[in-house]
Amino acid sequence: MKSCDFRFLFASVFIVTSARLWAAEPAAIELDLKTDFRPVEEAAAPRVSSFAEVLEPIQESVVAVYSSKIVRQSMPMNPLLRRFYGDQPDRESRVDGLGSGVIVTPDGYILTNNHVVEEADELSVRLNDGRELKAELIGADPKTDIAVIKIEGDGLPAAILANSDALRVGDLVFAVGNPLDIGQTVTMGIVSAKGRNDLGLLSAEGGYEDFIQTDAAINMGNSGGALVDADGRLVGINTAILSTSRGNIGIGFAVPVNLAANVLRSLVRSGTVERGFLGVSVQPVTPDLAEALELPPSTKAVIVRTVVEGGPAETAGINYGDIILRVAGQAVASLEDLRLVVSQISPEELVPVDLIQDGEELTIEVQLGRLPGTGPSELLDGVEVVPLTADDRLEMRAPEDLEGLKIETVRNGSPYARRLVEGMVVLEINRQSAASLSEARQHLRSGRNLFFVFYQGGFTYVPVLVP
Numbered sequence: 001m002k003s004c005d006f007r008f009l010f011a012s013v014f015i016v017t018s019a020r021l022w023a024a025e026p027a028a029i030e031l032d033l034k035t036d037f038r039p040v041e042e043a044a045a046p047r048v049s050s051f052a053e054v055l056e057p058i059q060e061s062v063v064a065v066y067s068s069k070i071v072r073q074s075m076p077m078n079p080l081l082r083r084f085y086g087d088q089p090d091r092e093s094r095v096d097g098l099g100s101g102v103i104v105t106p107d108g109y110i111l112t113n114n115h116v117v118e119e120a121d122e123l124s125v126r127l128n129d130g131r132e133l134k135a136e137l138i139g140a141d142p143k144t145d146i147a148v149i150k151i152e153g154d155g156l157p158a159a160i161l162a163n164s165d166a167l168r169v170g171d172l173v174f175a176v177g178n179p180l181d182i183g184q185t186v187t188m189g190i191v192s193a194k195g196r197n198d199l200g201l202l203s204a205e206g207g208y209e210d211f212i213q214t215d216a217a218i219n220m221g222n223s224g225g226a227l228v229d230a231d232g233r234l235v236g237i238n239t240a241i242l243s244t245s246r247g248n249i250g251i252g253f254a255v256p257v258n259l260a261a262n263v264l265r266s267l268v269r270s271g272t273v274e275r276g277f278l279g280v281s282v283q284p285v286t287p288d289l290a291e292a293l294e295l296p297p298s299t300k301a302v303i304v305r306t307v308v309e310g311g312p313a314e315t316a317g318i319n320y321g322d323i324i325l326r327v328a329g330q331a332v333a334s335l336e337d338l339r340l341v342v343s344q345i346s347p348e349e350l351v352p353v354d355l356i357q358d359g360e361e362l363t364i365e366v367q368l369g370r371l372p373g374t375g376p377s378e379l380l381d382g383v384e385v386v387p388l389t390a391d392d393r394l395e396m397r398a399p400e401d402l403e404g405l406k407i408e409t410v411r412n413g414s415p416y417a418r419r420l421v422e423g424m425v426v427l428e429i430n431r432q433s434a435a436s437l438s439e440a441r442q443h444l445r446s447g448r449n450l451f452f453v454f455y456q457g458g459f460t461y462v463p464v465l466v467p
Contacts, residue, residue: 054232055174055186060128060157061104061234062226064178065112065135065149067097067120100177100225101125101149102234104261106158108151109268111237111260112224114140117147118442119432125151128184139267139438143207145239146255146263147224159226162233164256167191167212175216175238175252177225189216189250196253197336201240206446208340211253212236218252227254236260262344270376271438276345276368278327278353279311280304284334285323293323300333301325301356316353316366323356342368379426379440380466382414383407387436388425398425398454403435419464421455428452 099116103109110125117123123135133151140147171191179185193213202209214227218238227236236254243249266273282302290299304322307314318324324332328351332338345351347370352363372381379385385405392406393399404427410417426434430450434440443449444466451462 051174051188051230054230055176055228056232057157058159058174058176058226058228058232058234059184059186061102061159062128062176062178062184063101063103063110064126064181064184064221065099065101065110065116065224066124066126067099067117067122069095069097069119069121098178098181098221099223100221100238102159102224102226102237103156104158104161104234104264106154106156108153108156109138109264110135110149110151111264112147112149113237113239114142114145114147114442116224117149118142123149125149137438139271139273140442141263141267141273142442143202143273144255144259144263145202145207146237146260148264148267159228159234160232161257161261162229162231162235164212164235164258167194167229167235167256169193172230173212173214173216173235174228175214175218175222175225175254176228177218177222177238179217179219179221181221185222187217189214189252192251197334197340199242199253201253208259208343209336210256210259210340211239212256214252214254215250216252217248217250219248220246259340259344267438272374272376272441274347274374274376275343275371276347276349276351277312277371278338278342278366278368279308279313280318280324280338281306282324282335282338295323295356299323300331302332302334302338312366312369316364318353318355318364318366319357324353325356325361326354327351343371347371347374377408377437379405379407379437380414380416380420380444380464382411383416383420384409384411385426385437385440392425396423396425396454397457402427402454403433404428404454405434405437405440416464419462420451423455424462425454426451427454427459 099112101110101112104111117137117140123137124132125135126132135149135151138148138150169191173189173191175187191212192215196211196213197209199209218241222238225238226234227238229235234257236256237260238254240253241248242251263273282304285299285301285303287297290297301323304318304320307318307320327341328345330341332341345368347368350365350367353366354363377384386408388404388406393402404425407420407422407424410420410422428434429440429443432443446466449464449466451464453460453462
C-alpha cells in the first residue's frame, strides 16, 4: 500500500472515531439543589421603610454624660532655686471627659461605663430635651466597666430592658449615643457575635468579659450609650471598639444588659458588687481530653484541677477530677464561662452544679461563698474599712478636716496583714482620694498600689501589691 493511501485510511478512522465520541451524551449528574427563584420582595418579609416610631422612646432615655477632673502635676525645679524659694505648688489643670448613658428608672438611675466616669470630680448629663443636670456617682465596677450615676427627677423616660441572653447572631440592633459630642446619633447594624470573652479589654482589672459584638457604628463618645433591638428595647451598654484607626471599622462591643442590670442592682443596694465564689480552678475539656476520659468529642465542659480547702465546692462534695457541665443551668466550657456564671450569682445562694463524678452524671447543690474582696465593707481580701468619724479624729488626734477610711478589721490569713493594720486610716490610693469605699475601690489596680495613710499620729506611704 502506498504511503498516501495509509495516511488517508488513518485520517478516516480518526475522524469517524472522534465524531462518535463527540456525539455521545455525557453521563447525567443529579444535584440536590435547594432553589427559590422568587423576587426578593416576594420571598422576604414585608419591607420596613422606617424604625422612627420604635426608636423615639429610647432616644428620650439616652443622655450625654460629661465628666471633669482636676489633675495635679508637680513642676520640676532647679535645686538651687528650691534652696532659696522652696518647693513650688503643683500645677493644676482641668481634664474634661465625654460619654453617654441610659436612664433605666423613672427616678433617675443611669447606666454608663466605668471608664466614662472614672476619677471624675464632677459629673453632669444632658437629656435629649436639652436639659442639663448634675449627676452623682452611685458606684462603679471596673471588672465589667459598668457604672451607675443618678440625677434628681421623677417620671423620667426609662428604657425598657430586654433579655440579652435571647439575642441571636444576625439580629438587627441600633447603637444610640453622643459620638464626638455632635449630638445624639443612631446607627444600625446586626449582632455579629455573642459571648466575646477573650479580648483582653478588661484584663488589667481581672474583669468579666461577655461582650456582644456588633457592626453598628460606635465612635468616641458612644461609650455608655444604648444598644437596642428592633423593638427599641435595651440589650446592651456600648463599651469599646477594635480599630486600626481609632475610628469605627465595624467591630464594636457592648456589655449585655442582663450583666449590666445585675451590677446595677448590687451597686444601688450596697455600693459594691458582691460576687459568688465556688472555690475551684478548672481547665477546659478539649476533644483529646474528652477521648481520654471516654466522653463524646463534642463535650463542652471543664475539669476540676484544684479545690479550695474548706471552700463551698469542697463542702458540697466536689472533688479533683470532677467534670463540671453546667452551673445554675448554664453550660460552662471554659474558665471564663465558669467565672462569669458564678460572678453573677449572689453569695450564700444555693445553686445546682451538674457534673460527672466517678463516671456518673449527677447534680450537687452548692451554697456559694463570697468572692474575696467583694464584701459590703471590704476594701481588699480580709481588710474591712469604715468611714472616718469625728470621734475617730478626736481619739487619734488627727486633723479635723482629715477624710479617709479607717481599717476596722484585718482578718487572720489576709494577704495584706503585713502591710495594713487595724487603726490605720487610708487617705489616698495611687494619689487619688479614698474618702469613700466605692471611690477607693475604683483607684485600686492589679500590681503595685501606693497607699497614703495616717497612722499613730503621722503620715506615710505604704506600697501594697494586689494580684
